[in-house]
Amino acid sequence: MGEMEEALARASAGTATRPIPKSAQARMRFLLKTEKGSTRALAARLGITQRTVERYLKGTLRRPRAELAARLEREVRRDWQPRVQQRAKKQAATATGIVIETRARFGFTAAPGSTDDGRIRRITQHLPPPYAARLFDAQASGATEQQLQRIAAEGLQEIYFKDNGRRAAxxxxxxxxxxxxELDF
Known part of the structure; x- marks a missing residue:
């Protein structure tokens, strides 16, 4: 998973209205429901044995090691409140847009004679709903990291650098x- 895709996933998970389950057992139960009751599929998803999943579900094991705890939390956050996440994405794609905060190298291709060499910039910019919709559609269709970055770059180019067509044509x-x-919607 690339940086843009991870940022989209974090932003989507950040729209949750309720906290995720606290205990490892409750998190396992939740993930088991998303896997339609298959402990084998859940074990494969978490990279542990089926018996370990069963022990957490039974309550025999209570405290996962740090690596498993992080993986468990990440997987629960990804699947937590899917309808709330979808509603927030729809709202961002149709009405509110998306805020992008980044520190990256921005280089330019401009008219001959310009001195726009690439340099690191920190930018926080609101992108309008069409760019949010393009990002979500591209993510849903399995776009590559470069394609997601290109959409974000187009949005920043038009809104931040060209000031909605008022300069630097x-x-x-x-x-x-x-x-x-970081993304927020």
Missing amino acids: DLEVEFTDIDYI
Whole structure:
């Protein structure tokens, strides 16, 4: 999973209205429901044995090691309140848009004679709903990390660098070397 896809997943998980289950047993029960009761499928998803899953469900094991605890939390957050996540995505894609905060290298292809060499910039920018919709559609269709970055770069190019067409008409933005990226909707 790439940085853009992880940022989209974190933003989606951040829309939850209730906290995730606290105990390992409750988290296992929740994930078991999402796997339609298959302990084998849950074990494969978490990278542990089927017997270990059964022990957590029974309550024999209570405290997972740090690696498993992190994996368990990540998987629960990904599947927690799917309808709330879908509603938030729909709202962002149709009405509110998405906020992108990033520190990355931005380079430019501009008119001859310009001095727009690439450099690290920290940018926080609201992107309108059409860009949010394009990001969500691309993610749902299994787009690559580069395709997701290209959509974000187009949005930043039009809104931040070109100021909605008021300046730098021939400017094309290259979005590379992402240090970090956070999305919110």
